[in-house]
Amino acid sequence: MKIEHAYTIVTSPGRNFVTLKIVTDEGTYGIGDATLNGREMAVVAYLDEHVIPALIGRDPQRIEDIWHYLYRGAYWRRGPVTMSAIAAVDMALWDIKSKLAGMPLYQLLGGKSRERVMVYGHATGRDIDSCLEEVARHVDEGYKAVRVQAGVPGIASIYGVAKKDGEPYEPADADLPAEHVWSTSKYLNHVPKLFAAVRERFGDDLHILHDVHHRLTPIEAARLGKEVEPYHLFWLEDCVPAENQEAFGLIRQHTTTPLAVGEVFNSLYDAKALIENQWIDYIRATLTHAGGITHVRRIADLAGLYHVRTGFHGPTDLSPVCLGSAIHFDTWVPNFGIQEYMPHTSATDEVFPHDYRFEDGHFIVGETPGHGVDIDEELAKQYPYKRASLPVNRLEDGTLWHW
Numbered sequence: 001m002k003i004e005h006a007y008t009i010v011t012s013p014g015r016n017f018v019t020l021k022i023v024t025d026e027g028t029y030g031i032g033d034a035t036l037n038g039r040e041m042a043v044v045a046y047l048d049e050h051v052i053p054a055l056i057g058r059d060p061q062r063i064e065d066i067w068h069y070l071y072r073g074a075y076w077r078r079g080p081v082t083m084s085a086i087a088a089v090d091m092a093l094w095d096i097k098s099k100l101a102g103m104p105l106y107q108l109l110g111g112k113s114r115e116r117v118m119v120y121g122h123a124t125g126r127d128i129d130s131c132l133e134e135v136a137r138h139v140d141e142g143y144k145a146v147r148v149q150a151g152v153p154g155i156a157s158i159y160g161v162a163k164k165d166g167e168p169y170e171p172a173d174a175d176l177p178a179e180h181v182w183s184t185s186k187y188l189n190h191v192p193k194l195f196a197a198v199r200e201r202f203g204d205d206l207h208i209l210h211d212v213h214h215r216l217t218p219i220e221a222a223r224l225g226k227e228v229e230p231y232h233l234f235w236l237e238d239c240v241p242a243e244n245q246e247a248f249g250l251i252r253q254h255t256t257t258p259l260a261v262g263e264v265f266n267s268l269y270d271a272k273a274l275i276e277n278q279w280i281d282y283i284r285a286t287l288t289h290a291g292g293i294t295h296v297r298r299i300a301d302l303a304g305l306y307h308v309r310t311g312f313h314g315p316t317d318l319s320p321v322c323l324g325s326a327i328h329f330d331t332w333v334p335n336f337g338i339q340e341y342m343p344h345t346s347a348t349d350e351v352f353p354h355d356y357r358f359e360d361g362h363f364i365v366g367e368t369p370g371h372g373v374d375i376d377e378e379l380a381k382q383y384p385y386k387r388a389s390l391p392v393n394r395l396e397d398g399t400l401w402h403w
């Protein structure tokens with residue numbers, strides 16, 4: 001069996017998605033997600049110019065060999081563009097292999113470790129009261145875990161909070177990057193009040209999560225972790241940027257609040273010290289940005305040795321192809337923690353028909369051979385690419401800060 005042809009599909013049903021389709025000479029095809037938010041066309045160029053021509057004629061069943069061919073063979077290892085391109089190939093090849101086996105992907109990975117996959121939803125509000133209403137809506141819809149993000153008095157716009165209450169949050173909302181202003185002191189003084197209010201209204205059983213989006217220094221993160229200990233967060237996410245992995249050692253010494261990090265990671269080496277030193281509790285590197293199933297499986301296995309569990313990134317800027325594959329992985333992986341879930345628009349769901357379903361705060365994996373997600377290429381053509389950028393962030397004095 002040989003790879004006969006492969007091509008990229010760019011579509012924007014509400015937001016941009018990049019999909020790679022690989023077709024074999026026997027007619028079986030697989031698809032993979034290559035979406036890198038705000039840098040979509042860089043991955044398309046990498047795939048079209050450097051990857052697809054080298055795939056033609058190869059045996060699609062040699063997933064491991066093709067992974068190393070693209071990783072080691074490139075010489076220029078790692079980085080989000082390279083690893084998203086490799087991930088798309090890898091996901092498509094696992095899709096093909098599962099279809100050839102006549103099995104859903106989770107069976108090929110090793111079978112079910114659980115019946116269903118707990119997810120967390122996003123509650124956002126411009127203030128604490130409106131955020132609590134959104135938490136209530138999620139609880140009514142069955143969610144057992146909710147990420148809470150609220151506006152902060154004195155900060156005009158803040159990451160993770162929808163522009164209008166009740167609407168979904170979309171970070172890539174402008175042609176060129178919008179500029180936001182950030183105040184760490186205003187945030188740190190305000191945010192513990194949000195968790196106090198959530199516990200007061202919803203009691204102890206609801207899992208609450210929070211994303212700091214890389215805004216703090218290690219000692220500020222330590223202060224926040226300590227202050228919110230009474231509210232028993234499921235996790236505090238991305239409290240500092242993680243290029244300097246040792247920073248998490250400092251935070252860890254000060255607080256028992258569980259720490260999650262890794263949505264921007266693209267390699268095991270981004271997380272190695274974090275895992276081996278047990279500085280984190282959840283690893284968020286996910287399939288599309290971290291080299292696909294083949295590589296994330298290695299990250300998860302290392303994490304399992306150190307009591308670190310998975311908590312895959314799952315925003316709307318990963319396509320249903322990634323989400324569907326992630327649900328298979330979550331169903332299998334022994335050290336599963338939780339799966340992020342931001343519902344896609346109905347237009348996106350129509351372009352990407354899928355067999356996973358949401359039920360009572362969990363995802364239930366599908367039984368279709370492959371990863372269970374397809375693409376309607378005719379419909380996809382109706383939604384042309386439109387450049388969209390993530391914002392940048394400045395301190396009140398104008399200093400460019402982390403986003």
Ligand SMILES: O=C(O)C(=O)C[C@H](O)[C@H](O)CO
Nearest residue numbers: 037171211263314315317340
């Ligand atoms: O989902 C999250 O936790 C995020 O932080 C979402 C990111 O801002 C988004 O994926 C950036 O593309």
Ligand SMILES: [Mg+2]
Nearest residue numbers: 211237238263
């Ligand atoms: Mg995040």
